[in-house]
Structure formats: structure tokens, C-alpha cells
Amino acid sequence: MKTDSGINRLQSCTSGGSYKYEVPQRFPTQSFPISLTATHQPSHQLSSFFFGCWYSTTSTPASSAAAALAYPFVVAVAKMSQEGGEIGSRKPVTSPFDEAMEALSSLITKRSRADKSNKGDRFDILFDYIKILELEEPIKQMKIIHVAGTKGKGSTCTFTESILRNCGFHTGLFTSPHLIDVRERFRLDGADISEEKFLAYFWWCWDKLKEYVSEELPMPTYFRFLALLAFKIFAAEQVDVAILEVGLGGRFDATNVIESPVVCGITSLGYDHMEILGNTLGQIAGEKAGIFKRGVPAFTVPQPNEAMRVLEGRASELDIPLQVTTTLDPTLLNGLNLGLEGEHQFVNAGLAVALCSTWLERTGNAVVDYLKDAKQTSLPEQFLRGLTTASMQGRAQIVPDHVVESGISGDLVYYLDGAHSPESMDVCAKWFSTAIKEDHEPKDGVHTKSIASHHVQNGYQNGSRKNSMQILLFNCMSVRDPQLLLPRLTNACTSHGVHFDKALFVPNTSVYYKVGTGSVLPTDANVDLSWQLNLQKLWENLNHGEKEREVKSTDTSFEEDVDKKSVQFSERSSVFPSIPHAISWLRECVRKNKSLRLQVLVTGSLHLVGDVLRLVK
Template sequence: MLIYVNGFIKCGAPLVPFFSHKRLSFFTKPTPSSYSLASIPRDRLYFNNNLRYSSKSIQVVESSVIDMGAKEEKADNVALSSYDDAMDALSTLISRRRGDPPTVGSRDKLEQVVSYLKILGLEDKIKELKVIHVAGTKGKGSTCVFCEAILRNCGFRTGLFTSPHLMDVRERFRIDGLDISEEKFLQYFWECWKLLKEKAIDGVIMPPLFQFLTVLAFKIFVSEKVDVAVIEVGLGGKLDSTNVIQKPVVCGIASLGMDHMDILGHTLADIAYHKAGIFKPQIPAFTVPQLSEAMEVLQETATNLKVPLEVIAPLDLKKLDGIALGLSGDHQLVNAGLAVSLSRCWLQRTGNWDKIFPNGSNETDMPVAFVRGLATARLHGRAQVVHDLVSDQQDSSGDLIFYLDGAHSPESMEACGRWFSSAVRGNKGLSTGLNGYIRHEEFGRDFNRVSKQILLFNCMEVRDPQVLLPKLVSTCASSGTHFSRALFVPTMSTYNKVISGASAIPIDTRRKDLTWQFRLQKLWERSIQGTDTALDHTLNPDGVTSLPPHDFLCGDAPHCGGPAGTHITSSAVMPSLPLTINWLRDCVRRNPSLKLEVLVTGSLHLVGDVLRLLKR
């Protein structure tokens, strides 16, 4: 089994995984007209300085009042403005937090985005962008990442806009596979900010956060002169801010399901209607197999707009010739198949296919550049495995591995459960992905340990945990994977502040409302035990929820999802996420024979917070 080291690889860096059976020729600095090939040695792993991080003490954040006037004065001189100044400015654009009544988009809002583009001088320039536009309920981000990696490995300068970010807002903007640099981000951010602020004096309303980030993405891609812009829809499609794109090269619809129903509607047909809103007259579109209710809407919309719509089957693994996808999980074959078709269509419609593949590669061939792109794609927080090195610093310590997936819908929760079960069983086909994976035995450690699967969970209150939790448990149990314990924890992220990856981490739990977490725990215990269980809401004298004893994870409570012999509480509500991570580390330090495999899921915010903590 291969395990991802607790470090965060810079996307686009020449880091190469193990290929146990195949060698793969990689292009170095490819151009559309010529390639330089480099042979990659077998069973070799490249590291860079970003792979390992020392343990740092956690800082307590003190509340402060933001003086935006002072921030903006400093921002007049971009060289003097700090990244946190930009984050403070962005935070003023947050107009709605999750759980507030939805504000459905409208044509008026799309017209607002167009007006912002005019102010920035981008209205005509974005028409020159050669765009791949992708919507969907699940898999649209992965599809976009695959597309970007494929075309970058074909030699093109790529721009990628995705959402949400997990640790730092710059993750949303990639140029040539790398998150935009802090320096360039500040340059383009303040250029846009100042122009829009000047117009605000004349009565123009500053855009909400996502609209601003969308026009900022267009500003970046135009200024950076990308050859291709891969754009992920934020929410829905028809009325999404990204739908100001009038003539994309090709459109894609990833898998559809029930999500954001408060905004998009309560039927699959309603949701499909919004997603199909990105179709443009006579512009080719591709989708994956859908339920009939959704497919009928997609086909009807395509017919009305004279859109050639093609349904793409999941990628055949044989075409990869033994090379693993960079994104783990069987469900990624669906996204990879869609990405291959979108990329091929983009190359053909832009007149680049014959230039890149002059030897006449046919429709059934998988060019080596496509394979390399599929193999090197990366996306934090989706089927990601991180081996915690902080708990690994002493030979006497146990083993702590985090499995992170931001699943938050019933369909994605099922996919998450299948992936986690395969990963903990050591399915080599799913664990030979990229991004710093290394072999267990290379740690020189004894792995004859007691393995326990732990769930670390939180979801937004607009989600339905009565659906999500049973779906996860039943999926894992059907594969023979049972959770020993479940931990319910609040996220660190706030919804009125945009933070950077370097922001201080709050640990004060005195005013943390854990009502939702206790509700999740009650639902969990009812699901596992089959009846309501008396739960111990333990508080210390200061009114803060106490941590469980360290032997809590080593007890003999019934396996969650397995046969329950006695009614022993198999879960706990944790007071804060930083304390939880430290508590898990202490547990393996105190128990050298213990191997904890922790699935972190239910919320991308939770996954992002855990990644931030593990990076420290």
C-alpha cells in the first residue's frame, strides 16, 4: 500500500510516483510543435522541500476589528499591501452564509457580471478565451482538473478556475498547473478591486464574493495569455456567474444528483434544467450516463439549441496500460472518460489535434500526453491519503493515517465509502496515485498493528445527516469495513471571513456551540445501536466539552456498522478540531501497537481545516 506523506505537493512540480509494472515517458517543457522525452526510472520517488513540515505550536486567534479604510490605503501601493489585507477586503464581499435563505440567481445578476467585465475592460477580451465549461453535481471539479492536466501535457498554457478552495483562495486559480503566485494574485486582485471601488462611488454595487472571484479569474487568464481556460461552474449553471461565457469551445455535464435543492429545485429534472443552462447553440457538449429523469432534460435542451450532445462511457482502464489515475476511486473513471472527450474535442475544434498528433492518432487511441495528464492530475481533499508525520517522529509511536474526502451528498458519500473501504484494504489499484505517495515499508517500521477505522465527521446544517451517515456506514459495511469510533467535531472555518493558508489557527472553544455535533452523535448512535443511547455530554468546570480518555479508541465497543453486542457508546463530540488532531496524535503515541485510519468527510470545509492543521 502506498501512503501520502504529510506534506503538500506543489501542483505541476515534477514529482513522480511508483510505477510497479510500467515505465512512462514524461514530457519536459512540452510545446505544441515539439517534445523532449525523459524516461522515468522504476520505483523511484522524487521529493521537494514542501513535502515535510515541522510541528508548530498552535496559535490562538484574538478577535480584532478590521479597519478597511487603513487596509485600502495600504493597498494603493500593491508592493506594501499584505496578503491578509487582500483577504480582509475579500471578506467584505461575503453577502450570504450557508443556511441563510437562498437567493436564486437571475439574468439581472448575469448582467451585473457583464457590467463588471466592462469596467475591467474584459468584455471583449474574454471572447478570445478558448474555454472548456463544466457543470455537474459531483465530479465536475475532478473533470476540470483532468482536462487541465491533459492539455498542459499536450504543451498548452492552461488556466483553471475551480471552487471552493480548501486552504487558500489562490487554489481556485491555477496557471500551468500551479496555484497562482501570491505576488501575481495581489497584482490582479488590487487592479480589479480599485477599478470596481472607483465605480462604486458612482453607485455601482460591489460584486458578491463569487462574482468577484469569477471576474478575477477572467482577468488572470486574459492577462496571463492562457491557451485554454477550464472553467468549473460554481453552482447550478444557467444563472451561475461563469455563464457569461457565450461561446465556449466545448461544454461538459458531470454526474447529476440531489444537491443544493434549496436553490436548484427538489427534483432531478429541476437540477438538470439548471445544469443544462450552460449549453450554447451548436456548441458540442458531452455528459456521462445519467438517470433518465435528468437525461431527458439534457437531451431536450440540447435538441432545442441544436447542440450535439454525446454520452460518454467511463474510461476503460486498459487504455492506461497499467498506469493509475492521479485521482483515486472507481468513480474517477467516469470523470476521466468525460475529461478525455472534452480535451479531444477542444484540440479538434481549435485546430490543434493534427498539430499535436501529426501521425494520425485515431479516436480510439490514448495519446501518451493524455495518459500523463490523467496520471499526474491532483485535487486536494478528494480521495486524498495523508500519513501524519508528526505522530511518526518517535519509533515507539503508533500509526496515524488520514483519508480525506469532501463528500457531502448521498451519491458522493457512497463513492467515498467505496474508496475508503478499498484504500484501507490496501487495494493497490486505488493507492498508486500521485502527490507524494510512498511505500509503507520505506518507513522501516513494524506494521503488525491493530488497525482501527475512525470516522471524523461534520456536515453543514442544511445537509441531511439522517441520509448521509447511514449511506456511508452501509456502503463501508457492505465491503467489510466497520468504524470502531465516530468523532463529531465543529469546523474551524468561519463564513464571514476569507482566510489564507498561513492564518493563525483558533483553539478557544469556550463559546463554541456544539448543539449540531451532539445531534449528529445522537443520530449516529441510533443508527448503530438501533435505539436511542444515553450520551454523556461531559463538560469541564469552564463549560467546555471534555476530550475522551485516550483509551477510548482502544476499548471493545461494537464495530460501527457491524454486529452490536452491547450498548456501548461508540462516538464522541469533540470540542474543537485542533484539539482533536492533537488528541489523535497522543492516542497513537501512547499505544505503539495502534494504527488509526481516520476518514475525514461530510464537508469540504472540514477537510480543508484538517489539511491546514496537518500542514503545520
């Protein structure tokens, strides 16, 4: 008999033997009857529990070939009902992962304020789910860092996780939203959770909750289920530290079921989700401060006065210290660069350093106390590695289009940033304006090169040899106010000497009510482009009074065939029926113009950024 402490893959069974999976005590034991038949092999009865279970052959031992065929059936079938489950009882799907995404999509509802007036969306119902999933004690035992905010909370959590991982700790990171794959939300030791583990934990939670569904206790909504799943994953994987990013707000967020985190932080606050959180910075700050807990140290970055007064007031009510962190001094990096691009990341890095230092101190782990040592001229080596190696998709990210062959055609580079609030538009504009320049000027004696310069060194021709043009690829969700976003973006870019030669407006490929790779995309004829046409109209009005700038000399093919792909075309903007249409047009432009370099800023929505990444990476 062989044993394994990880997820069993039946492929590892050997002929003539049996395989046992040891059940971790943190999982209940139960079994599902499964009948498996392999070509040229006799039928085998396997008793299995889909996760935290044991597999064993009970009749003629399975050969390696039969076992290899068995595994996909185990994944697809083991989550059926315990009594009489049959393969034909479920609708056929492309893969077990797609089936999980179908189930997850069914939980998506219109977001609403989580209070007692909303049946099924009450905050207190979360504790019923936690009890069902037997997570009460595991959550109490977790050493959690909790982070809320409007801007930078994902980056702050990423820095924090990277630092503590480099300190040697087993880390769990829960963030949102995902860009391409839902598994991005759950990171173990810096890597997305594997598909096998994700499916195992997903169906364990799903089936457990389904047993108790009623009119008074419906299935949790989309984000709530994902938060519960994160708690299950981190408890089962026995992480040393769990870093949790608040999904929306704070007070009623699903992550706020924790009673006593080790430390919590609030990143930069601004106007976002106002239909849910309130119309003033004070109201928004009040929701974010809902994560403060009595006896738990709290940190924040410099905030607008209205927001800071509310944060300080809430901290005072709970009799806890609220410390305002300082922007990280670049000289502490010893000439290295932060892993995340953008000057604003030094604010997030400063908060991450404070959170990590406090977590280490409060959990009894020795470390140089950076916060109290005013003479500290450098960071601990582990902190330095964590800050300089942190990585995160979709935020100040530069991706060259490898479909376009450099040297044969022009250059096409995407500058992706998921900015979607007025304040983040300012930050995005400053980053983009700086990144498209070949080199940064030395700052405080530290010379840094932009990623754009890095691309030049790796095959891209010098900007002086090619005619660079700046293109905006934009969309935002209908809950945002584009009249607050687009003017803010263009004004900030203009202040840095950057003017967009053209704006492209597209609908997102991913849709709010669907998750996963199996989504059926609407045909061009079925796409409602009224929102994109309104964005274009706003853009045209913004540029109507602008003085005519000198038109850059380009080959006439830059404008050629635009009207064949776009729905609405003008000199300064176009509406395309899909992202693939827009990207196809951009690629054609540089293929026909060897002297052309297109620098495309993709912003306005993290969903848009994720959709573009799917197509160009």
C-alpha cells in the same frame, strides 16, 4: 534603463540606476504617488502603478537596500487613492495578503437564487462588471472549456487541464472551493498563482469596481468577484485555454457570462444545493444545462433517466449534439494509475478525454482523434501523462500524520475526501473501504496498488502486525441533511465490510463569513456545538440497533482521557470543541499504543478537509 516584462520587484534595482516596468497594452496606465524612506537613506519619490505599471526613481537613486525595503510598501500603499493617499489612512494589517482577504471577506453574503427578484444579485448585473473591467473582448477571445455538475466537476477540470498542459498549452484553471489558500482557485500551468500576481490583479479589479459602486450597482458578491478575477487573470496572462468549473448550478453561475465556449461538459448529477437549484433531479439538471450554448458541442456522463431527459431536451432546443461519454478503459493507461485515486475517477477521466479531444479538434490542433477511432488501443502520450500526473487536494487523498513518529508509536493516517452529497458518500465509502486494504486485487489483468499499500512500503508496518481501527471524523454544513449523508456512508461502508470503531464530530475551523489566515478563532467556550451534538445523536441512533460486534483488543489508553478533551463522550462517538482537540486526542492514542494503527476518514465537508490539511501537512 532596465526593463522587465514581469511584476517588478524593487529589490532588483541597483544603485545608481533607474528601473522601468513596461506597461502591457492590456492594462490602463495610471500612477500613484508614493513616498518611501529607508534607514540611512534619503527620501525617494517613486511613481508607480501597482500592476502593469512602471517604477522609476525620480530623485537620488535608491540603493539595493532601500529598494528591498520599498517593495512591501509598494504592495500595501499603491492601491490607495490617487490623490493624497497616506499610509495612516488605512487600518494597519498583518500583511498585504491579509488585507486582501479582509476585503474579500466583506463580499460574502448568504447565497440566493440569482434572478431579477434579488436586487444586487441579478445575473445581468455581471455584464456591467465585465464592462467596467474591460473584459468584454478578452472573454470573447478566450478558448474556454466549461464544466458543470454535482460530483466530479473539479476532478474532470483537473484532468482536462493536466492533459492540455502536457500537450504544450499555456493553461488557466478556475475551480472552487479552495481548501487552504484562496490562490488555489487560480492555477496557471498547473501551479497556484503566485501571491505577488494575485495581489496585483486583486487590487486592480477591486479599485476599478469601487470607482463605480452605487446603490444600483453594489460590489459583486464573493464568488462573483472571484470569477471576474479569474477572467482578468487569464486574459492578462494570455492563456491558450481557460478551464472553468461552475461554482453552483450553471444557468445563473458567474462563469456563465461566456457566450461561446469551445466545448462544455456535465459531470454526474445528484441532489445538492436543493434550496437553490430545486428539489428534483429534473430541476437540478435544468440548472446545469444552462451552460449549453447554441453551436457548442456538449458532453455528459451516464445520468439517471430523469436528469438525462432534461439534458437531452435542452440540447435539442439549441440544436446541438449531446454525446454521452464512456468510462475510461483502464487498459488504455498501459499499466499506469490515474493521478487521482478512486474507481469513480475513470468516469471523470473519460469525460476529460472527450473534452480535450474536442477542444483540440475545434481549435485546429492536430491530435489522434480518440473519440472516432474505435480501434485505438492506447491514448496519445500527452493524454497519458496528463491523466497519470494530475493532482488535486482533498479528493480521495491519503496523508500520514508526520507528527507521530513511526516505530516509536502507533500509526495515524488520514483519508480525506470532501464528499458532501448522498451519491458522493457512496463513492467515498467505496474508495475508503478499498484504500485501507493493503493491496487491490488485479482488475482486467492490471495490478494496481492502493496508496495505503504505498504507505506500508514507506515505513508503515504491515496491517497484520498492528491493530487497525477505523475512525470517522465528520462534519457537514447546516444546509446539508445529515440524515441523508450519515446513513448512506455507514451502509455503503458496511456493504464493503468496514465498520467504524468510533465517530468524532467537530466544528469547522474555517467559517463561512471569513477568508484568509488572519481569522480569529473563537475560544472553546464560545463555540456553538449544537449542530455537532445533533450529528452525534443521529450517529448513536444509527448504531443503536446494530448487533454487538467483537470489540478489537486495544490498550485501555485508547479511551483514556477522552472525556477531558471532548464535550460529549460515548463508547461509539465523541464531540470535540475543535479540530485541534480531536487531532491531539488521535495522536495521543497512537503514542500510547505502539500496536495501534488509526485509519481516519475525514469527510462531509470540503471546509473540514481543508482545516485538517492545515494542521497535519
